[in-house]
Amino acid sequence: MIVAEQKPIAEIISIAFKHKSILVVGCGTCVTVCFAGGEKEGKTLSSLLRMKAQMEQKLLEIEELTVERQCDHEFIEKIVPLAGKVEAILSLACGAGAQLIAEKFPDKIVYPGLNTTFLGITEKQGIWKERCLGCGTCLLDKTGGICPIARCAKNLLNGPCGGSQEGKCEVNPETDCAWQLIYERLKKLGQSECLEEIIPVKDWSTSRDGGPRKVIRDDLTL
């Protein structure tokens, strides 16, 4: 899923206070699962903003709504009636959702309420970790199911670097060295010979480096 974190509350307040009315839009998918921008977070944030406005005697009208997915035209249709009533929209979706809202409402100011962080997993309650960078050509088959692009600080394809120590990464002693993990796993799977092969240079054109990407499925397009 996409993991995100809410922006510091002071930043959100200063955004909201620039306007007389604002719509807070939550998203019911990834950011709900990581407790950053779902219905619950949207409600909490809206009441906080209302309280703060009252305390500081600011005139601020707050509308609030959560849709199932902000990254889908079908679902954001629901925002239209409320959006008409406000000056600005605060999106609690990932960066993609926030952008679709901006596209849908060209005359509204749209603010991101979250910092979108990574594609990752829930390790346990309250802890999420990065796992994928969406490079466009997955090579997990060569690396024992552990991604060196997203999980090695230097995205080395033939690691580990000289800084790997006791299983930890030189960049952060709390992070596992991806190549130590790859080494152990391939050994356990009896695939140690994979480690002797030089993984060739990566074609980054399928990654962000090729420019913004687009997927077209002819079998699905209408």
Next chain:
Amino acid sequence: MKTDSNLEKVLASGEFAVTAELGPPRGADPEDIHKKAKLLGDCADAINITDNQTAIVRMSSIAAGILLKQRGLDPVIQIVTRDRNRIAIQSDVLGAAAHGINNVLCLSGDHQKFGDHPTSKNVFDIDSIQLIQMLKKMRDEKKFMSGADIDVAPRLFIGAAENPFADPFEFRVIRLSKKISAGTDFIQTQAVFDVEKFEEWMKLVRKKELHKKTHILAGVIPIKSAKMAKYMKENVAGLRIPDEIVSRMEKAKDVKEEGIKICTETIERVRKIEGVQGIHIMAVAWESIVPKIVERVGLLPRPPIRKEDSNANESKNPNG
């Protein structure tokens, strides 16, 4: 011989080689390079110039290498893949070769987090092993990584680093063999303090006969103070310093002398290990001590540095 490199010549002759490291200045003064070159020039067969080591901005390694070349010395240009992509590196290597630089050491580089610009973006388009492959292809096949032809190919003596003290230990030898099959001509290791561990690693290297396929130079760092020993032990990624070294430095009356002694003892011990063909002295910020160390271990004088073939030079330069 692949090149005019003095280092290649010394290693090929079977002589025990000495290389030394030079850290370029954090400024534009060429005098800094000349001063250090004067210290190192007579006691090393080739001089490594670091490439923004520990991700701290310094004078460019190639530019500093050109200054050494002008003094008749043999530079080893370090290239890290942290800051440049395949386009920039190939272009820089052509430029370096045009200035008569042959030796290139391929590294991935310390993460920018450790340097003076921790908020910068890194590149890592390729890794150090892929860099070796790329340079070999430029030299041997006269082709860029893309496959396009190079009209005049660079003549390169390709080096790489390996850290026998990093983890996972057994994988370090596999990684060395990957670097050799990628095309590295020589290896400079991370600094040796734990000679036993290094011996263990060399044993695995010999078992795979890797020492016959490349030239291995053991790295050493002379330590100046007990504080420095402790600092390196705790803070430098990839270094392994036994407690005994720290306590020797702490107890010593003349600490600098003790530091030199530890270094010369290490050199004498690694020199006896089968498969070690030279040493690489990394006395960054203490370059002045290198001549004394090389002298004490009986490795002076160095064989005279071969001057480039003047005829070859003339034929390259139609106006000359």
